Amino acid sequence: MTPTLRELTPEQALKHLELLFTRHPDGLLQGDHPALAPGPGDEMAETRPYVVGDDVRRMDWNATARTTVPHVRLTLADRELTTWIVLDASASMDFGTARMEKRDLAVGAAAAVAFLTERAGNRLGAIFSGSGPGGHPQGRRGTGPHGIRRIPPRTGRQHLLTILRTALDRPRVAPGASADSLADALGVLRALPDRGGLVAVVSDFLETGWERPLRAVARRHQVLAIETVDPRELELPAVGLLTVMDPETGRRREVPTHARKFRDRYAEAALEQRALIKRTIHRAGAAHLRLRTDRDWVRDVVKYVEDQRRRTGGGAA
Structure with a gap:
């Protein structure tokens, strides 16, 4: 099983992620890597x-x-590729009940995209959403520790590691605090004059309003939507009266998990929600990869990449 990033220092976490995707013990990711998404290319x-x-x-x-x-x-695929990582840093991403929080899983997903698209001449950029001091969002192109932060695309391993360190060090969002949304982050990318490339959007996609901006981005870029999921978002354990909190609003509510019918309704609604997210992503013209906090996410990434290789006839990106 892949170790969690939670107990590691930022330096250890960066080294761990680099080793995962450059010297994976199974050898599944060595050599030329197949595309994370088809194309782009002419x-x-x-x-x-x-x-x-x-x-x-x-x-x-x-x-x-x-x-x-x-x-x-x-x-x-074009020999020189510009890849953007759009990382959702909203309050719901700080949730996790299994091997890691969704924020840790998101960093792992960003590392997978970064290392699998790394090649001489390829450029990597990033956009992180978040909230400003006291919970107030700053300007969309702010470069401070809070608010939406854009890191322009550049080449080189050191630049790649800088992006991952920024992802690891991003601040938590207080429950109920006002924050820039995933839609805002996608809007920043949409406004940039860059030519088409690969965009990896890492989010739990639980908020609303991202559908139209994602569709607009997918018209110019190849888009891979990486959805992060925790098992408690899919089903509830039978632990009696449970106090839960909506991380986006800060509101608390007690739910009767001892009632089987209630747990069944919750699980059914969760499945419908995830199915709707998947359909919406596909309708936007994006590829979809779901990663869970209770699974070996590296193996899930490898399986997705190998499926893409078979689907595109075995070509490498």
């Missing part, structure tokens, strides 16, 4: 039969007409 590679979920904009109509079977074009 150079033709080959065609293959269409499968449900493929981007219809990649349809190869000549091959389709010739074979009478729908085909899509595969392209080689």
